[in-house]
Amino acid sequence: MVSGAGGGGNDVQWCFSQVKGAIDDDVAEADIISTVEFNHSGELLATGDKGGRVVIFQQETENKSQPQCRSEYNVYSTFQSHEPEFDYLKSLEIEEKINKIRWLPQKNAAQFLLSTNDKTIKLWKISERDKRPEGYNLKEEDGRYRDATTITTLRVPVFRPMDLMVEASPRRVFANAHTYHINSISVNSDNETYLSADDLRINLWHLEITDRSFNIVDIKPANMEELTEVITAAEFHPHQCNTFVYSSSKGTIRLCDMRASALCDKHSKLFEEPEDPSNRSFFSEIISSISDVKFSHNGRYMMTRDYLSVKIWDLNMENRPVHEYLRSKLCSLYENDCIFDKFECCWNGNDSVVMTGSYNNFFRMLDRTQRRDVTLEASRESCKPRQVLKPRRVCAGGKRKKDEISVDSLDFNKKILHTAWHPQENIIAVATTNNLYIFQEKVN
């Protein structure tokens, strides 16, 4: 039952659906979720973790007799995508943490996704097998070869049903193209190429070709002494296969057209917000660093996330604060390194609402049409099935009202960095440190 992905943060009441992951408070480092992504139909939900594993959940087919019970996501496949490696040249360990997962649009029965760690991108094929051939002439059922002299008749092997088996196999490994840490991958709308971005360069790959890639952006200065800006995120336009954007640590976004030149160092368009002089501080640059950039589904808008706000750009720019109450805390947040946290953001299916994470396991939904927003929490306390999430409020100072939480009580270790919105329905996946929460629209 598809709601048409309508409604925004306030029309929709969100309720708990599921939580995945260990419940105990002792978080194993390898279980820390590092990326969350729905596939193009929303049927599959992939997560990557710090231990290099990918877990894919599949939405159950709708239960026709109980339309009010939204289908659940259950584990579909788990595999080890990346292993820790050792770079002998630099004598450094390359972390196996999955930085990003991106699904390819489905072309046949199998599903394909790209997963990347700091240095290597892999294309995985996830396929189902629910039949197997039986009745070989030369082999027994268990695989042992039969003695040829005992064979007196011939038969044709037939396919018999078997328990569903989901196999993940690596189809391509795209390695050795990045000197710095890969922060983004993005599949082109042409379904043949994709880009990968590290701190200083962006490369263009063909999905079939692993031994070379084209460098399309290079911001490395000749003299590293002059380095003051790095690339933080990059994405292809959802419909125009020649257009992509990349964001920087100085808060600028550059739109590039690959038709203009081979090396897209000159942007077609630069997006930048002039600094508000009244808010100027030593932290201005750090908090302006963009941690995520996402095009809207229709391709008309672009959203960026910096430390304190979400910005939605087209010809005008719409600035929506996320947790402005942190502005007075910037020095402490610099001290404890929280100011360097990289929050992601995402659009809902019809681009009317955007979502992003915050601290204390809070996440924010910002409705664009109604200019309203809501803060919700992913917590163990609201884990009862279909329990409606209550809006939360943070008190910046002064008298704390009832039900409000003061800024000082926020737990900065509990951060929601990764969120994903089902492309068609009001189902969201929100990752806390090591748990995946799935919330859905309350249906009466």
Add this chain to the structure above:
Amino acid sequence: MEKLKMLFGLAVNEAKLTSQRTRLKNQNGFHLCRLSREVYTFVSPSRMSGSLLNMFSKGTKRKFSDGDEELSDESLVGARVASSYSLQRQSLLDMSLIKLQLCHMLVEPNLCRSVLIANTVRQIQEEMTHDGSWHMVTEAFCGTGQSPSERLVATEVLCRSREQDAEPKLFSVISYEGCREEEVVADETLCSVSVSETVSNVCLAGRIGQCWEKSELSDVERDEEALEDSRLGSGEDEEIDTEDGASTEGPKTIGQVFGTFEIKNGSPGPDSALEELFSDVDTSYYDLDTMLTGMQSAPKMGPYDLLDSLAPSHSSPSIVSPPNCRSDLNELDHIMEIIVGS
């Protein structure tokens, strides 16, 4: 041994600070950077303004003032506010330097974070130079008795950078081109090193530079080798065979081996530990002070000394007492070298 264990714990904690975010909590629930606990205090949440002055002044008054002075004079208030601003600016600078130093102790620092912190330091320096307080900071190093030649080199570099920069980029204090690993030659024991003197750039982040320099090395190496073998090699593999990619990078020079060794070794201890280890060598460009000021080397001053002298008005030292810390950490480093070396 006890001290060693405690200091090992301290060293490990320092290294973990940035990687794991496990922090000490103060009673407000804020997580503190342990090293900077004494240096900084918190702003009360009732102030929402983003201006630096407001951000700092309230907290400063609470901590640094005696608390019993009556503010009868307008100018007195102004002076106090101004001095507390510069005090807090100082502590922010200290904090940033610690972060940068910790940064290059990690195995592979986050480039974005390093760049952002370095830019912040630059900003502070520019402002401090602008209002003349930078001069006072650098004077603090004058009486430390370094050799005339070092000072000469340092000032020459300073002068050079001053002339060239029209905009206040002033000292190339933040240099991302550090000491080249190829030029470091290891002798048999791997315990004493002769380091080429010509290499030193003005490096705040001589260490940062090393980290970023590592990337440079592999960049060059990769351009040559990767084009030939490893890429094609990995291209032919439909299966995962990622170990191959890493190991086909080509023969290592002694310098690279030592470089890699050094980096591995570098994690637990601060600069001063290594410095003691290589004490027969002019390692002035490793010193945090040199890196910071870009103009003078104070050979035997460790980073903690620097921070103390930078902020003389601090009532309590920001970190554990330097001498003990350093010598034990030297021991620790030495031990670790042996362990890792075997």
